[in-house]
Amino acid sequence: MRGNDPKKVVWLYEDDHLKQPFICLAKESLIDRGYAVTILDSASKPSSGELQRAAVQGRTFPASNGAAGGKLAVRLFWRVWMWFSNGWLRSVPGARWAEKLFLHFGMAAKAVSERPGVILATGIQGAAMGWLASGISRSRLVYYPLELYGEQHNQLRWWWKPFERVFIKHGIDALVTQNEERAKIYVREKGARLTPTIVHNYKRWQHVAPTGRLRQRLALPKNIRIVLYEGMLGQGRWLKNLVLSAEHLPDDVRLVFMGRPSEWWTSNVHPLLAMRELAQKVLVAPWVQHADLLGFVADADVGVIIYDDSVRNNYFCEPGKLSDYVIAGLPVVVPAFPTIAPVVRRYRIGAVFDHPAPERIAQAINEVLATPKSNWRKAIETARKDLVWETQYPAFEKAVFGNGDPASV
Incomplete structure (x- = not known):
């Protein structure tokens, strides 16, 4: 979309990103290289008091520099989320599901209002939010799953596995995974049309000595x-x-x-x-x-x-x-x-x-x-x-801002 900032990245994740060291590490590296990075996750949802103040003052939460339409959409979603988050409505069947749904819609709307050049999605629900946001903003969409979703001890809802296959095949501009075996699964079983970029889960070099x-x-x-x-x-x-x-x-x-x-x-x-x-x-x-x-x-x-x-x-x-x-x-x-x-x-x-x-x-x-x-x-x-990590970052940056190749794994 015209007006998107090519140096701005929005990262969507449905859980607390501070518990994922590789999101924090990648964010730090991008910032060190001069990119602006905003992470939207479940931990960034405001308290009800902050939402009430935002509604009274007519502002978004958090404040955005995006277009007026984006701000209006964000404010609307936060108002609805606040409605579901307070009082007796939380005990109504389906209210918690609706609260989560509107929170995710609000995060997607916030991503659009940021007008990023790139949207990074981690987590299966982050993928859904990212696809929606990139479809509206026309931002580049990069999928960076940290797990093989649907292949874990914790089972996904049945609909997420077919969703991910469609998403990988039609929704993304780049796919980042951790090793060659996972890359083969994405191409041969999940239908990835792009060759996954391998970025190993390595930490940043530092001098370490025993401390006792x-x-x-x-x-x-x-x-x-x-x-x-x-x-x-x-x-x-x-x-x-x-x-x-x-x-x-x-x-x-x-x-x-x-x-x-x-x-x-x-x-x-x-x-x-x-x-x-x-x-x-x-x-x-x-x-x-x-x-x-x-x-x-x-x-x-x-x-x-x-x-x-x-x-x-x-x-x-x-x-x-x-x-x-x-x-x-x-x-x-x-x-x-x-x-x-x-x-x-x-x-x-x-x-x-x-x-x-x-x-x-x-x-x-x-x-x-x-x-x-x-x-x-x-x-x-x-x-x-x-x-x-220093050996992995160049491939990560290229995947985030470069072009994917036809799948050949």
């Missing part, structure tokens, strides 16, 4: 070696098997889990920690803010990445924690999945287990522990030059 904070928090002396799992403590990972693997580790090793325990963890894994064989060998460290994470990770001797293989979103995983561990200087233990095991083998930065039995997981951990951490340093330094 993890050992201090767990009261562990320096002669105790730490095998660390950091991440979600929830279903969809072979975490029970990993806990049980501790029985087969040397006495001077502690298996440490760092993350927020879920209800599943509390019910299924926590009781195992009382077992005599495991009580001294398995520790749970408190969750740490992502900005502080690597200082804790660097205190460990081995980093573990583990998922189950029951869904393709896991089997074709692209874990950001691989980059975390490598940047922090840790060798790794990973499952024999096609998107991660070849990377570990290529750079010789750890060991792979080919079966989820606790004994096999422990065998891989012990294989890494048999080599002193200092002896891994050269291979990890080589990997650290490649497995970082």
Whole structure:
């Protein structure tokens, strides 16, 4: 659309983007390159008091520099959203669904009013909002899904899978995904007409040194070696098997889990920690803010990445924690999945287990522990030059602002 700002990007996401480090990382990089980036997500919805003040003052929320028509549409949608969000209407059947629907329409209208050159959509509902907004604004539309939707433990509503196929085939100007295996699914099964751009889930390079904070928090002396799992403590990972693997580790090793325990963890894994064989060998460290994470990770001797293989979103995983561990200087233990095991083998930065039995997981951990951490340093330094965000950003920027090619994967 005439008047769209080619240097302006609006990013639509149905959840809280602050919980997605790769959205934050990409946004920072775009801003560093001189682009203006606005993220519209569920966390940016205003409180009812702010909406009431906006309605009284006749302004939009948040304030927009867009055209008058766009502002009017945004104000209208926020008024309707406020109507559904207050009082007894929330108890009416369908009211919460309508509230969410109007919130998403409002976000799409806000995106249009920003008049961006590019709309980025992450999440399946973000895709719907982005398609609507780009259809009105004629902005370039880039789909950047962080998961294989419909291939997760959490099931989608049935209509989202056919929607995504139509959207990928007809609605987008570029598609960004995390690895070659996921790219094949988008082309061969979901009908993508454009070749997906591969942007791996690697973190920004930084110098990291052990801080001693993890050992201090767990009261562990320096002669105790730490095998660390950091991440979600929830279903969809072979975490029970990993806990049980501790029985087969040397006495001077502690298996440490760092993350927020879920209800599943509390019910299924926590009781195992009382077992005599495991009580001294398995520790749970408190969750740490992502900005502080690597200082804790660097205190460990081995980093573990583990998922189950029951869904393709896991089997074709692209874990950001691989980059975390490598940047922090840790060798790794990973499952024999096609998107991660070849990377570990290529750079010789750890060991792979080919079966989820606790004994096999422990065998891989012990294989890494048999080599002193200092002896891994050269291979990890080589990997650290490649497995970082700086190697991925050029492809990301080209996908966001460039032209797609006919699908050939």
